[in-house]
Amino acid sequence: MSQFNIIHSNDVYQTIIHDLDTPEEKNAYLKSKLLEPFKEKFEIQHIPFDQPINGFDVISFYNSMHIAADALNSSHLPVVEQFNDSFWEKCENGMQDAIDYFENHDVHPTVETYTFSAFLGDAQKPAMSLNNNYSGDGGIPGYLFISLVPNDYTLARVKSAVAHEMNHNIRYQFVQWDGGSLAELIVSEGLAENFVETLYGSDVVGPWAKNVDEATLKQKVKPIIKEHLDINNLFEAMPYLYGDDMTVQSGGRPVGLPHAAGYTCGYYLVKYFLEHTQTPIHEATQLSASDILSQVEDFWND
Known part of the structure; x- marks a missing residue:
């Protein structure tokens, strides 16, 4: 039976908002608590985790479509609170629905544990706004996340966004990634x-x-x-x-x-x-x- 390692990003964001002061503290905490569980995935994707290369690293990658840790403040609490128990249940259901579909058709994914989270998107950034404020990344087996600006439209599509990424995740357990043709x-x-x-x-x-x-x-x-x-x-x-x-x-x-x-x-x-x-x-x-x-x-x- 598949296991889900779900990183509750709302807890991370709330700690950053309530307890941390400097940009350095906020970025370090986000990197440690939210991005570290995906370190292997980022390294496979050649996204520098420990040391920037030409000014690019996992934090700048994260900031390209999400609200930066050092920009988080109390005004963001209402959207952070949308990542509640019901939200995480939908996410888990989306993963389980995808796995069940394949297993019910005698296709058995090889990954045992899936690490998952949802990141708070920034509606002011084109990577979010151009995609109706939701997106995702699931191309590395065992790791996936969705990115969204929580609103009625995006929250109604949480399971479908997760299932989309799970299809990628399961595909690359059986098909060799060709480098991006x-x-x-x-x-x-x-x-x-x-x-x-x-x-x-x-x-x-x-x-x-x-x-x-x-x-x-x-x-x-x-x-x-x-x-x-x-x-x-x-x-x-x-x-x-x-x-x-x-x-x-x-x-x-x-x-x-x-x-x-x-x-x-x-x-x-x-x-x-x-x-x-x-x-x-x-x-x-x-x-x-x-x-x-x-x-x-x-x-x-x-």
């Missing part, structure tokens, strides 16, 4: 969101999956994505996944795509694959991107 990125995101739809219905599918209208998808997104499917590294592939808004915000070169274009393309590509091959989502999750792409040639002209 564009093909793998769009397929994996498409699988995760179609998994959410299978579990919870289309109403809670992430906004990134349906961000692009049908005409733009067909006339602009598909041709550009298809032309660049041979990109085999994360740095070059990310602009095609995230689109120009996020790319420009992070100092990159725009590629002529709307926000979340790769997510939308992946969502519809995987949906096309599932429908045309009659492959169930639990089996598709275990397939390589090349296996899936080889069977959807007509998608690009559909």
